[in-house]
Amino acid sequence: MSFFGKNIKKIRSVKSLSQQAFAELFDLKRGTLGAYEEGRSEPKIDTIIKIANYFSIAIDKLLTDELTVNELLKFKGDLTTYAEDIKREQFAVIPCITESTAGEYISLYNKDNFVKELPTIQLPVNPAKKFRGYTVLNLEMTNHDQGFYPKDIVIGEEVPSNVIKKLNNGTLVVVLTDSKLIFRRLYITNNNVVLRADHKNIEDEEYPISEIKELWRVRYVFCKRIPEFADGMEDKLQMIEQELLRMKEKLR
Incomplete structure (x- = not known):
């Protein structure tokens, strides 16, 4: 049996x-x-x-x-x-703004039900903090083939309005205004924020801090390609080596 x-x-x-x-x-x-x-x-x-x-x-x-x-x-x-019995690590669940939801987010950003329906990314970051993902939509943050391309994803940490002035100039941010979602670099002038693109042909945009609905400081980046981390370092080292050789020749 x-x-x-x-x-x-x-x-x-x-x-x-x-x-x-x-x-x-x-x-x-x-x-x-x-x-x-x-x-x-x-x-x-x-x-x-x-x-x-x-x-x-x-x-x-x-x-x-x-x-x-x-x-x-x-x-x-x-x-x-x-x-x-194992204490499992809790990953933060981060809502991500995509190309198809960016327009709706401008008006529904403060609606919990809408935010909960956004696609999410899970990351091993502090779940007590508030993050937002943003899918890059254009080439404004490119410069000489370097930078951010459409479909790249940046993850921003929420910055309270009373802390915005303390951010360093040049900080990458995602900003929500009355009519736009903008991914650029932040510069502070008095009580205004200047949002500057890396692409040289894009004009700055300036807003009073009081008009900023949300501001997210970029903390993490996910690229659809492998970035060039070297940034010309090999060429620079060769130039330094040649200069040292020239100096040696002069000393002889």
């Missing part, structure tokens, strides 16, 4: 899995699983192997012994409950 049906029923009980959930793990129909548990049908060998491997239970144990709860809890694999 096979103990397979009793054992998988006990596994489900220990793991708090419904028949449907257990069946889906192994591409079975719920009715088929019910037939196994009630002894009305015997499983195929590949099904037995899948279940045994998944829960790290020896096949002969699964078929010929009635497993106890204590035995089941000692097995490795997904069945064990040790993971429930």
Whole structure:
């Protein structure tokens, strides 16, 4: 007599899995699983192997012994409950403004239901802080083929209005005004913010701080390509080396 049906029923009980959930793990129909548990049908060998491997239970144990709860809890694999005692790291869930939602965000930015429906990014950052993702839409922040391109994503940390003046000039920010979402560099002049693009042909935009609805200081960047981190460093080192050689020649 096979103990397979009793054992998988006990596994489900220990793991708090419904028949449907257990069946889906192994591409079975719920009715088929019910037939196994009630002894009305015997499983195929590949099904037995899948279940045994998944829960790290020896096949002969699964078929010929009635497993106890204590035995089941000692097995490795997904069945064990040790993971429930681990303090899991909580990633921050960050709403992300995309090309298709940018227009709506301007008017609905303060509606919780709308923000909750935005696509999200999860990052291992402080979940107590407030972040917003923004998808770059244009070439305003490019300069000589360097910088940010459409579809790049920047992640900004919220800056309260009373802290805006304390930001360093040149800080990358995403700013929400009455009519625009703007990704640029921030410069402070008296009680105004000047938003400057890296692209030389784009004019500055200036707003009173009092008109800024939201300002997010860029903290993280995700690019759709591998950036050139060297920034001409190799050429600069070669120039320094040549200059040192020239100086040596003069000293001789």
